[in-house]
Amino acid sequence: MAADLSPLLSRRILLAGTAVLAAPAIARAQGWPNGSVRLVVPFAPGGSTDLTARLVADGLSQRIGVPVVVENRPGAGATTGSQVVADAAPDGQTLVMSNIASHAISPALYRTIRYDPVRSFTHVAMVITNPSTWVVNPRSEIANLADLVRLAKASSGGLDMASSGAGSSNHLLMVRFCEMAGIPMTHVPFRGAGPAMTAVIAGQVPMMSDSLPSAAAHIRQGSVRAIAMSSAQRHPAFPDVPTFIEQGFDLSSTSWFAISGPAGMDPAVVQKLHREIMAVIATPSSQQRFAEMGGTPGAMTPAEFSAFVAAEVARWAPVVRASGATVG
Template sequence: MSMRLTRRSLVGATALVAAPALLAPRPARAQGWPNGPIRLVVPFAPGGSTDLSARLVADGLAQRLGVPVVVENRAGAGATTGSQMVADAPPDGQTLVMSNIASHAISPTLYGNLRYDPVRSFTHIAMVITNPSVWVVHPRSEIANLADLVRLAKTRQGGLDMASSGAGSSNHLLMVRFCEQAGIPFTHVPFRGAGPAMTAVIANQVPMMSDSLPSAAGHIRQGSVRAIAMSSAQRHPGFPGVPTFIEQGFDLSSTSWFALSGPAGMDPGVVQRLNREVKAVVATPDSQRRFAEMGGAPGDMTPEEFTAFVAAEVARWAPVVRASGATVG
């Protein structure tokens, strides 16, 4: 597959989102917050890991805060469309985003014209869940493992069609890294979320997809797709029959994450309250059970730790994107 190197800098994106302090909306104070329904923006289509995690958190927060927490799906442009909406929102604690590895670690390098800075344009509040990726095929597919995938790709001009939740997702880059190691071409088929991509695989319209485990777990258990590889370092305890990439001879491991963030400038009291409430939600037995069913692990970070984590993720993924040559358009 032919790809162009992306050499855009995040410095320019940061400058574009900088606004004079005098024009910034005043943040809501902890006392009296929340003062109405909270909007939780999911920058992907319904049905994927980000959406599933967001709805679990939204239900728990609504119960604990006593106000509706409304999930709003705004998919597009590698999860940057919905994220930009929240970056532009007033920092009153009433509009939040389900930040993730695509919107806040990969897309800032992949999209050279991005108008937000993944760290400075947001208030990072709490980690929610981390999980590996899994590759799935139609249950009647001739692809039973990665060796079969490589063999089949070499017989087809342009390689195999491989689906993901969107350009710039960690699953997209995992495919890039795999095909570079395997020495095979491929055609990326991006969808506006994991749900539509999974539907295409189940309908046998696309040979395979790279998906985050939470959104694929139910389909794997139901037998509507078959898992052929897991990106965790060791076999996942919930899916012990699925071998890792490493076991199959490829030096690849990858973990996705989903978290809660808001616009820059939120009141520290609101941030600390949200962090406590998110931790309480993910610590309940029901959440623990649902996370285990989804194949994810609940997160536990302070706002300061999570902010540092996002900065480290940008630094970690930027050279991967540049070295792969992956770019949008």
């Protein structure tokens, strides 16, 4: 994946990694980390968010010298686990794997949400971005989007399609596609991408809208078949999978996964944590794993990441309103 990065982005990641050689000792001297760090994943195990979190947790634990414990807290479009972190003490000991669902889409979708996606958090580091991919059971007669549209129009109630949960970017991609194609579709939400993928492989649900990192291994193994990718161009890791645009639908979108903490974290701790995370994702092993997952490593400062979250909220709120979807 390193070869796919722009020179500027590559330089920023590598410089960040170089800058933290002495950071663990300094961080300890100033009182952080004070024991194990909890990294909350607001989805079930097995999905893109969980896979990315565990990669970061392993590397971060080695760098800071204390366990980084992944805790899965799924539910309510990733808002349940996110609320846990918003309510936590801002000491850097409790973090969340923030993502497009929890911090861009669900705030507009869930009427009873108690946190503000920008003001209730300290946004520390972007980790990875990736497209969505639509996969079908390998025994399905759906080979492309034209087949999907044809079968959906021939069905009285529309086809069933799974996702990691209501309000996810994959769910809204489905909504936008159905509007453009003029077809019905029955959304089947699961508590995470892992359970949804299991249902597709077992033939309980014919297809799924999934983020590429959690689907990549299943596509390579042939347990599912990819029919479309939401990237603007074909993905280099899966050059045989056509994009939505190639198949006549002007749709492109990317998901993102990042590290955030409660609002009010000490800026010095934020900077140290940011540098450590950048060092983790700069390692050759992380770069290789990201390439296997089909993701692109992130490179934003905490300030840039906070501005990015605000822009994402503004981008997705109109899409949620247009869909007419509300929860709670």
